[in-house]
Amino acid sequence: MSDSSRNVESENERTIEVFCRVRPTKKLSRLYSLEDNETITFNVPHEQSAGVVNNQKEIFQFPFAQVFDQHVKQEDIFDHVAKKVVNNVIDGYNGTIFAYGQTGSGKTFTITGGPEHYSDRGVIPRSINAIFSHIDANRSQAMFAVHISYLEIYNNNGYDLLDPDHDNKKLEDLQKVVLMDDENGNTRLSHISVQPASSAEDALNWLFIGDTNRVICETPMNDASSRSHCIFMIALETRCLRTDMIRRSRLNLVDLAGSERTAKTQVDGRILTEARAINLSLHYLEQCIVALHEKAQGKRVHVPYRNSMITSILKDSLGGNCKTVMIANINADDSHVIESISTCRFAQRVAMISNSATINEELDPSLIIQRLKHRVEELEARLSVYEQGESGTAAEDASRTLDPHKISQLELQIDGFLDRDDDGLVSALIDLPKGQLSHSFLYLKRCIKSNVKQRLAGRIIF
Known part of the structure; x- marks a missing residue:
C-alpha cells in the first residue's frame, strides 16, 4: 500500500527515538554547544555560594538521535522526526509523537505550528497532509476512513476540545472525558467525540476548532502558555480491495504542558494551581519512565500508569504496541540552563524504553460473510445440477464458463476413463467444481448419442 521509496522499519521491538530542538533566542547562550548534530553539551560554572572556590565548570553531555539548532525549519523537523512515524501509521502501526520541555520552550510551535506563515505549520498539519x-x-x-478526536487534560480532568458546548458553557460545566477499561484490559475514552474527515481540509478544520478551545493564559515565562496537555488523535482505517484484510491504526500527536519551577516564576492563584497540576502529572510521567527502565532490568514489575490521566x-x-x-524542547537562554538540563x-x-x-490488521468480517454467501450459492448450484441430471439449461450455462483448454483437458480425462477398466476417475468427478461437473455430464451424453465405437477407434464397446 505504501510507496516503495519509504523505508518502513521491519523491527518489531526497538527503543524510543529522542530528538532535541533548541528554541531560538535573541542572545546566544555561552553555556551550551552542539557536536556533530547528535550531542548537546552544557558547561555550567559552579557558584561560589555553593562552596566551590575555584569556579570549576561542570560539563553535562547528552546524546540524541539528532539535535536541531535554533535555525532549523519546521519542514526539517517533520522530515527527520515525524515523517517516518506517519508512514508507519499508514502501514498499520500505531504511532505517537510527543513534545516535552519547560513552559515557553517551543513545544506547541513544534507540534501545532504558528499562524503567521504557511511555512510555520507544525507536525500536526503536516501529518494530516501526508x-x-x-x-x-x-x-x-483501497478504501480509507479517517476520524479525528482532540483531547485536553486540564488539572488532571479530560475535556473534548471538539465538544460544541465549548461555545456556551464554562469549562467546569462541560462533560468530562473519562477512562474506562474494556474486557481485554485496554484503556478506552468515554464521552469524547470521533469526527469523520474525508479530506485534509476537514481534518485541519477540526484542528482549528480544537485549538480555539484550548486553555491558555499569560505567565511570567510565556505570553500564551498552554495550561493543559493536549492529544490530537488521527484514526486511520484501510480496507485493501485485493484482500480480506483491514488495518486500523492510530496516530497520537501530543503537546505536553510545560513544567515550571513555581519558586522561580512566583505565580499564585489559579496559575499556581495549574502549575502544580502540570508538574504533578509530569512527575507521574517520569515515574512511569523510570519504572519501565527498571522493569526492563528485572528490578520491578509494576508500572504506575494509573497515577494520572496522561500516563x-x-x-x-x-x-x-x-x-x-x-x-x-529546550530554551537556549542562560537563565533556563537548569531546566534545559x-x-x-x-x-x-x-530513550532507554523499548516498544x-x-x-x-484483521480479517474483514463483512468480506468473510460475503465470501461465505458466494460459497453457499455455488454449492446450491452444484446441488441443482445433481438433481437435474445430465440435461437442462443450468448444466449448459455452467459448462459455457470453462475456457477451451480446460474443456479439452477434461474431455481427454473422460476418454481415458471410458477406455480403461480403472474406475478411479469417478471419485475425482464427484469433487469437480460446478462448471467442470456440468460439462462432464454433457460430454458423456454426447458420447452416448454419437457413434462411440467410431469416435474412439474401436476402443470402447457398449
Missing part, C-alpha cells in the same frame, strides 16, 4: 496525500494516491487500491492514555506509547518518538535528563530515560509494535 496521510491524505497517500489516500488520494491510492484510492483505486494512562500514553500506556501503549510508552512500552507498548506503538512506534514512538520524543522531541525534547532537566529536560535532557528526562529524554535520556525515555514492541505490530501491524494492527
